[in-house]
Amino acid sequence: MKLSKKLAATIVSGVFLAVLASLLIFIIFNYIWIRILAPPIIIGITSFVLWKIIANLTVSKIIYFDDMTQKIASGNLGTNIEVKGSDELSILGSNINALVKNLASAYQSMANSLGSEIKKGRELSQTLKQIEREKARLETLLSSINDGVIGVDRSGKIMLFNMAASKLTGFSSFEAIGASYKSVLRFFHEKDNSPAPDFIWEALSGGSVKRNDQLVMLPKSNQAIPVSQSIGVITDQLGNILGGVVVVRDVTYQRQLDKMKDEFVSVASHELRTPMTAIKGLLSMIFEGDFGQINNDLKDPLKDVATSTERLIELVNDMLDVSRIESGRLKFTITEAPLIEVIREVTSLLEPLANEKSIRLGSDYRGQAIIKADINKVKEILNNLVGNALKFTDTGSITISAELNNNLIYVSVVDTGLGISPEDQKKLFSKFSQISTQELGRPKGTGLGLYISREFARKMGGDLWIAKSQLGQGSTFTFSVPLVPVGNSTHL
Numbered sequence: 432m433k434l435s436k437k438l439a440a441t442i443v444s445g446v447f448l449a450v451l452a453s454l455l456i457f458i459i460f461n462y463i464w465i466r467i468l469a470p471p472i473i474i475g476i477t478s479f480v481l482w483k484i485i486a487n488l489t490v491s492k493i494i495y496f497d498d499m500t501q502k503i504a505s506g507n508l509g510t511n512i513e514v515k516g517s518d519e520l521s522i523l524g525s526n527i528n529a530l531v532k533n534l535a536s537a538y539q540s541m542a543n544s545l546g547s548e549i550k551k552g553r554e555l556s557q558t559l560k561q562i563e564r565e566k567a568r569l570e571t572l573l574s575s576i577n578d579g580v581i582g583v584d585r586s587g588k589i590m591l592f593n594m595a596a597s598k599l600t601g602f603s604s605f606e607a608i609g610a611s612y613k614s615v616l617r618f619f620h621e622k623d624n625s626p627a628p629d630f631i632w633e634a635l636s637g638g639s640v641k642r643n644d645q646l647v648m649l650p651k652s653n654q655a656i657p658v659s660q661s662i663g664v665i666t667d668q669l670g671n672i673l674g675g676v677v678v679v680r681d682v683t684y685q686r687q688l689d690k691m692k693d694e695f696v697s698v699a700s701h702e703l704r705t706p707m708t709a710i711k712g713l714l715s716m717i718f719e720g721d722f723g724q725i726n727n728d729l730k731d732p733l734k735d736v737a738t739s740t741e742r743l744i745e746l747v748n749d750m751l752d753v754s755r756i757e758s759g760r761l762k763f764t765i766t767e768a769p770l771i772e773v774i775r776e777v778t779s780l781l782e783p784l785a786n787e788k789s790i791r792l793g794s795d796y797r798g799q800a801i802i803k804a805d806i807n808k809v810k811e812i813l814n815n816l817v818g819n820a821l822k823f824t825d826t827g828s829i830t831i832s833a834e835l836n837n838n839l840i841y842v843s844v845v846d847t848g849l850g851i852s853p854e855d856q857k858k859l860f861s862k863f864s865q866i867s868t869q870e871l872g873r874p875k876g877t878g879l880g881l882y883i884s885r886e887f888a889r890k891m892g893g894d895l896w897i898a899k900s901q902l903g904q905g906s907t908f909t910f911s912v913p914l915v916p917v918g919n920s921t922h923l
């Protein structure tokens with residue numbers, strides 16, 4: 432029942448009972464003092480009872496509510512107002528309970544999300560600290576590297592520039608970072624000072640990534656520094672290029688050492704050649720009997736001396752060639768000669784050796800091509816190729832062939848010898864490279880022949896390469912030489 436109705440009913444029934452009691456007393460008792468005193472006493476008692484009932488119904492509840500709401504206000508959101516009946520105060524109590532419950536759950540979820548935010552914040556600050564530490568470590572590492580390390584983005588803008596890069600280029604990291612690498616890194620070929628290709632851009636645009644030696648770098652001071660350069664590209668997980676790292680190394684000291692080594696080899700070889708030639712001459716005089724009859728016991732040892740002397744002279748000559756190639760002092764005397772003559776001369780020189788091993792040595796070239804080259808060097812190339820074929824062929828044949836290709840003629844030496852594995856083929860053109868498994872019982876070489884021959888061919892405008900080789904089947908080595916232009920005197 433509603434509170435107002437309850438109060439009205441209580442008051443009406445109280446007043447009714449008071450009037451009824453007064454009437455009864457008036458009827459029952461004849462004494463005037465009783466009749467006068469009774470009504471006020473009944474009214475007083477009724478009022479007291481009514482006050483008690485009304486107080487019980489309203490004021491005590493309000494005081495209880497006041498207590499409870501003060502608890503809630505002090506932050507005790509677990510407080511629950513006890514609700515009896517269905518009057519307005521009870522409804523108010525239920526509403527307050529619902530309000531407090533909602534408030535408590537909102538507070539709880541707010542506290543939860545605040546908690547996770549705080550956790551995230553802590554994790555973030557830890558990650559940031561870690562990144563800072565890593566960055567500091569990387570910077571220390573980069574600054575302690577003696578090579579210039581330059582990081583560029585996809586567009587070629589410098590993002591990273593270590594201390595060595597500053598020293599090399601003369602640009603401070605403050606000047607370099609944000610600038611295009613083209614304004615800071617200028618490379619030229621060491622040989623002729625012509626501008627080097629833009630290797631960095633080639634790498635950034637997805638082209639080849641390689642190490643480039645034999646370069647010079649022009650720093651801010653314009654004082655050229657010999658350098659080697661290598662580029663690495665940075666890609667994302669999908670393989671898209673994000674940028675690159677250029678490493679530049681100052682090779683001044685290395686170049687000085689190389690020069691000293693070349694000079695030493697050159698001088699030593701030159702100085703060795705004279706006494707070696709004298710020994711060779713004396714030996715041939717001994718064999719010709721200029722110093723009298725040779726004792727039979729001495730013949731074999733003297734032959735060994737002669738062979739070793741030949742090898743030493745070959746080695747000294749090879750070393751001189753290498754030192755000339757590397758110092759750029761190699762001289763070429765370009766003349767014209769029919770290729771067939773060159774082939775004939777080399778085959779007739781090596782024929783006795785081929786006959787000794789019962790190997791057919793010949794040429795199937797019948798053309799009349801005129802080559803335009805240093806003829807002695809072409810002979811040296813062919814001599815080395817046929818010599819190698821003879822060394823590494825035990826049965827079968829060695830055939831020289833040739834075919835025209837634009838302004839060059841390709842000369843091939845085909846043998847049916849040991850063959851070379853693909854792995855070993857990659858090493859053959861390095862200096863002193865020999866395949867150890869082939870050496871057993873074969874005349875010793877220096878491992879310089881192919882290197883020298885290829886350099887000769889390249890410097891004359893051609894090249895030299897392994898056209899084909901298979902283990903156990905044989906090899907084909909091919910070199911190319913320029914021809915006298917067609918219309919002049921070239922015929923095939």
Ligand SMILES: Nc1ncnc2c1ncn2[C@@H]1O[C@H](COP(=O)(O)OP(=O)(O)OP(=O)(O)O)[C@@H](O)[C@H]1O
Pocket residue numbers: 749815819820823846848849850851859864865866867869875876877878879880881882906
């Ligand atoms: N035709 C061939 N068949 C098999 N192996 C070969 C052939 N030609 C060259 N090689 C291998 O390549 C190596 C290098 O040849 P290269 O001509 O450079 O040196 P070399 O003949 O050993 O010495 P040099 O020519 O300086 O006297 C040889 O030692 C050999 O192992």
Ligand SMILES: [Mg+2]
Pocket residue numbers: 815818819876880881
């Ligand atoms: Mg050789």
